[in-house]
Amino acid sequence: MSHSYYNKQWQETQASLVDLLQQEMPPEAPKPERDRLAAFQLLATMYIKYIQIMRRLEQCYDQVVHPQKRRVLRHCLDGVMGRVLELKHEMVNLEFSEYHYFDDVLSDLKMTPNDVEIPIPHFFKNERAKALEKREKLLGQILAKLGPQDAGKDKEEMKMPWDQAIRIIQVHERARQGRLRAHFMREIRQQEEREKQAQTRGAPTLDPDIAAMRIQKIWKGFAQRRKTKKEREEEMMFIGMIPPPLPNPKNMPQTFACRTEDERRRTQDVFEQEFQQALVTIKDKIFETEGPDMKETMMDQIRQWFIECRDATGKFPEFPDEDDGGSEVIFKEKDPEELERELREKENEKGKDKGKGDKKKDKKKDKKKDKKDKKGKGKDVDDEEDEGWRMGPSNFVPAVNEASGNYKEVWHTRNEDDNFSQKHDSELIKEEKRKEVETEIRIQVDELMRTELQNLKAAVDREKKGKKSGKKKKKGKKSGKKKKGKKEKDLTPDRTIEDLYEELVTQGVIVRPPPMKLADYEGEYSYLGTTLRQANIEPMPSLSDVRRIVTEFGILPLGSPAVHEQAPLTKSLLLAGPRGSGKRMLVHALCNEVGANLFDLSPANLVGKYPGKEGLKMLMHLIFKVGRALQPSVFFVGDCEKMFKKKIPKTDPTDPKRLKKELPKSLKTIKPEDRLLLVGTSRCPFEGEMKPLIGCYQRVILIPRPDYASRHLLWRKLIERNRGVLTNALDISSLAKVTDGYTPGHMVTAVHQVLTDRRIQLLSKKPLQSVEFVAPLARIDPIYKEEEEAFKTWYAKTPLGKKRVKAAQADDDDMGKDKKGKKDEKKKKKK
Numbered sequence: 001m002s003h004s005y006y007n008k009q010w011q012e013t014q015a016s017l018v019d020l021l022q023q024e025m026p027p028e029a030p031k032p033e034r035d036r037l038a039a040f041q042l043l044a045t046m047y048i049k050y051i052q053i054m055r056r057l058e059q060c061y062d063q064v065v066h067p068q069k070r071r072v073l074r075h076c077l078d079g080v081m082g083r084v085l086e087l088k089h090e091m092v093n094l095e096f097s098e099y100h101y102f103d104d105v106l107s108d109l110k111m112t113p114n115d116v117e118i119p120i121p122h123f124f125k126n127e128r129a130k131a132l133e134k135r136e137k138l139l140g141q142i143l144a145k146l147g148p149q150d151a152g153k154d155k156e157e158m159k160m161p162w163d164q165a166i167r168i169i170q171v172h173e174r175a176r177q178g179r180l181r182a183h184f185m186r187e188i189r190q191q192e193e194r195e196k197q198a199q200t201r202g203a204p205t206l207d208p209d210i211a212a213m214r215i216q217k218i219w220k221g222f223a224q225r226r227k228t229k230k231e232r233e234e235e236m237m238f239i240g241m242i243p244p245p246l247p248n249p250k251n252m253p254q255t256f257a258c259r260t261e262d263e264r265r266r267t268q269d270v271f272e273q274e275f276q277q278a279l280v281t282i283k284d285k286i287f288e289t290e291g292p293d294m295k296e297t298m299m300d301q302i303r304q305w306f307i308e309c310r311d312a313t314g315k316f317p318e319f320p321d322e323d324d325g326g327s328e329v330i331f332k333e334k335d336p337e338e339l340e341r342e343l344r345e346k347e348n349e350k351g352k353d354k355g356k357g358d359k360k361k362d363k364k365k366d367k368k369k370d371k372k373d374k375k376g377k378g379k380d381v382d383d384e385e386d387e388g389w390r391m392g393p394s395n396f397v398p399a400v401n402e403a404s405g406n407y408k409e410v411w412h413t414r415n416e417d418d419n420f421s422q423k424h425d426s427e428l429i430k431e432e433k434r435k436e437v438e439t440e441i442r443i444q445v446d447e448l449m450r451t452e453l454q455n456l457k458a459a460v461d462r463e464k465k466g467k468k469s470g471k472k473k474k475k476g477k478k479s480g481k482k483k484k485g486k487k488e489k490d491l492t493p494d495r496t497i498e499d500l501y502e503e504l505v506t507q508g509v510i511v512r513p514p515p516m517k518l519a520d521y522e523g524e525y526s527y528l529g530t531t532l533r534q535a536n537i538e539p540m541p542s543l544s545d546v547r548r549i550v551t552e553f554g555i556l557p558l559g560s561p562a563v564h565e566q567a568p569l570t571k572s573l574l575l576a577g578p579r580g581s582g583k584r585m586l587v588h589a590l591c592n593e594v595g596a597n598l599f600d601l602s603p604a605n606l607v608g609k610y611p612g613k614e615g616l617k618m619l620m621h622l623i624f625k626v627g628r629a630l631q632p633s634v635f636f637v638g639d640c641e642k643m644f645k646k647k648i649p650k651t652d653p654t655d656p657k658r659l660k661k662e663l664p665k666s667l668k669t670i671k672p673e674d675r676l677l678l679v680g681t682s683r684c685p686f687e688g689e690m691k692p693l694i695g696c697y698q699r700v701i702l703i704p705r706p707d708y709a710s711r712h713l714l715w716r717k718l719i720e721r722n723r724g725v726l727t728n729a730l731d732i733s734s735l736a737k738v739t740d741g742y743t744p745g746h747m748v749t750a751v752h753q754v755l756t757d758r759r760i761q762l763l764s765k766k767p768l769q770s771v772e773f774v775a776p777l778a779r780i781d782p783i784y785k786e787e788e789e790a791f792k793t794w795y796a797k798t799p800l801g802k803k804r805v806k807a808a809q810a811d812d813d814d815m816g817k818d819k820k821g822k823k824d825e826k827k828k829k830k831k
Contacts, residue, residue: 003422006060010073013056014407017076020049021404024397032388036807039389040094044105047087051116054080062122065267066422067275069411076403077121078562082396084118085567088552090392096803098549098701099541101529113525113544118551120518124559125595126265132595135630138498139512142505242728275424282426283433290434291441298327298445305330306453316457319450326446395566491621497629500622504599507609509623513588513598518555521547521582521589522717522744524709536808540704540788543582543744549701550586558632558675559594565672570698572667572678574640576685576791577703578783580745583681587636590679594632599623601663602638603654620662624669624676632675637663640680640697641688664696686794694798702795705743705783711736714747719768722755727767735770741782750776 023046033039057080061073091100106113125132236242309317320329410428419425492500504510523543532539553573557564575583591598601623610619627633642648642656643663663678670676680697682688694700706714715732719725726732739747753776754768795801 003065003420006064009056010060010064010069010407011412013053013060014404014412016049017053017080017400017404020046020053021397021401024394025401030391032390034388036094036389040091040100041105043087043091043094044100044102045109047084047091048102048105048109048111048116050080050084050087051118054084055117055119058119058121062126063261063264064422065264065271066419067268067272067424068428069422070268072403072406072411074123076400076407078560079396079400079403081121081556081560082563082567083394083400085552085556085563086392086394086396089568092800094389096800096807098699098800099529099545101526101533101539101545103525103527104530118548118556120551120555120593121559124555124593128595135597138501139505139510142502143512146506271423278424278426278429279433282429283437286430286433286437291437294438294441295445298442299449302327302330302445302449303452306456316453316460319446319453322443322446327442327449490625491618492625497626500626501630504622504626508605509599509601509609509619510626511598511600513591516585516589516592518547518551518586518589518593521585522710522714523547523706524713526707527709538792538804540707540792541702542704543706543710546586546701546703550590553699553701554590554677554679555593558590558596558634558677561673561675564675569670569672570677571670572680572697572699574685574693574697574700575679575681575703576700576795577683578705578743578787578791579683580743580749581703581705582744583683583703584638587634587679587681590677591634596632596634596677597627597630599627599633599635600638601635601659603642603656603658604638606658607654616658616662620666624666627676628674632677635676635678637678637680639682641682641685641693644688644693644696646689660692664692667696686790690797700795700798700800702791704791705741705788708736708740711739711742711747714744715739718747718751719755722751723760724751724755724768725763729767729769731770735773738770738774739777741784742777742780743783746777746780746782749780 033042054077057073057077061070061077064070064073092098102116106116233242237244306316309315320326416422501510521543523546525544526539526542529539529541550573553570557567557570575586577583587598590596606619610616623635627635637643637659639656642652642654643660645656648656667678678697685693712732715735716726719730750773754772759768796805
């Protein structure tokens, strides 16, 4: 795409954003919404519109090469991402569920589910490419020193059971005997063929004409069958029953588009370097050319102010401190008398600060009395306040409004006919740097004029009585000494982060996640979610919904520091689902999408590492110190329900309760500026105690078994990904229907067992059939409805699940009251 395309897209996006901002910031405060369904519709509509804006802004930011435009785009993109997360939390608090369904809203807005798929911004990794490459290189060197992971296993673990060893010997011996028998049979068969050939050497040959006719017959039949097959395929392709064949990947337009995008990203780096150089050179040039004139002008203005204050008040004024703004306060449009009055008022306020301490104590007592009086009236107050739902205050709408205003003032009407290559604009740099130069020169001038003012005051005082008057010192500045909170003791003050990182990698705490993307977690959208909820049936989420929630609660906050600081803080996630549902894959994808470090704190991984209480303290200190220094970081705990079990089997050597107390304590120290996330996975969350488990994990993401649509999509993608070929002989629809209850992990296992190298070589002669996948799946136990019901029951007992049940009961009661009221009205009319 061209520069003009992305500029036009930015312009259209800003127009949509202005419409949304008018809705976000109305002139009058909106009335509270009593209908919960109407409130959710409002939130869902805004949420979808913000996602559309985010998609277009992310594309513009990824491809626009102008360095100054990119800064405005980034500011706006961070604000929109943060607003999406705020709306998500608003919907969670309103609906009491992490999962939401927008099929009715999408239908009203004439959109498809692909239009509202949340994109993962490319700048999460592109802007940290050098740091990630350096870290990956360091990790590779450390792992290369350690050697293979299986080298350190004990000999006892490497021993093979007797039964297995005997079975292997039997298999090999039977194979040897079979090969010998096959060799003998081959020799006998060859001998028989030689004898037959010897007998038929003297037999008469076939007539040439008859032989030619036979060859023609076979060839014409083969050619006609091939022609008929081709015509049938063309007909099926014409009516849309078969997808058209893919062109050569090298000549596909998508390939050329990807190359163009990569070239534009490289151009961004070049233009950014030129922009940084221009910032320095233009600032130095302004210092040299305009700096002396600025300095002289400021000194003349300040001296004139001295004279005016002297004439108006009879004495020289006090020069404003640096904290108050210095001489910048003087140049505001105010009279000398007003400035003197403001300075006197500040001095009087400082003197009164001491007397305010006693008054605060009296106010606290009055507040306590008021609280006691209000206890009796609490119910009435709650009834008055609980009028309906109101939108909470936003931390990101002002930032979005500021970025939108910046675009309107600077870029909307700017003529860029001369800047075809979209390099930096020198005039904008001059305007910005002129202000910086002015502030720097102002600080220098303030120091000079303070000394000059002191000299003038000293000369005047000598003329009077020789009294010395110096600069008054500020009294009672209590703000300088702040109460310091308890800081954690640094157990490794003399060691570098690289050394600590190497130790954690050596111990196997920091691991390298497999190269996976969130897009690899395939799943279809749930098209009946809203319909089922309206019928008071709680639908199970689809795999597409799981992917969306992981993006909202994990990837977007971790990827952007600006979003993480202002957005609602999510410290921990719990991924709960049956075996093979892709929990660990989601953790790996989350780390890869944002370039995060992965700390494996699973009980099985920590066996024999950092023993004792002191070792545990050292472990927690190391992971949080390295995690904060190399953020974003993800702390992974597999089978986290074992940590909160009441009884642990004596045969379990992992000691899963080891982190039960330390981990929740350490989570409390995470601040908004710390991009750290705890992710736990569990296949049996109902085995752990509910209260401590939910207290440790802030958000619960329930992963279901895939529905029919997701299974159909998964089979197609998995077969194609493993070099399989989709033909008419392969009935994907029946296969998806038959495999109800199987998870994506089961499907992957079946595909790997069927599509071996030998089977792939035979695909041209023997097409793949759906029956071949049944046998591998028959050896695997599916997820039965009883296990799925156990997950549903457990989720309903979580705090959010309980609130959801109460809200549903309240809605049913309201519906019943409305029906009774209508019946009473009808009876009255009949009477």
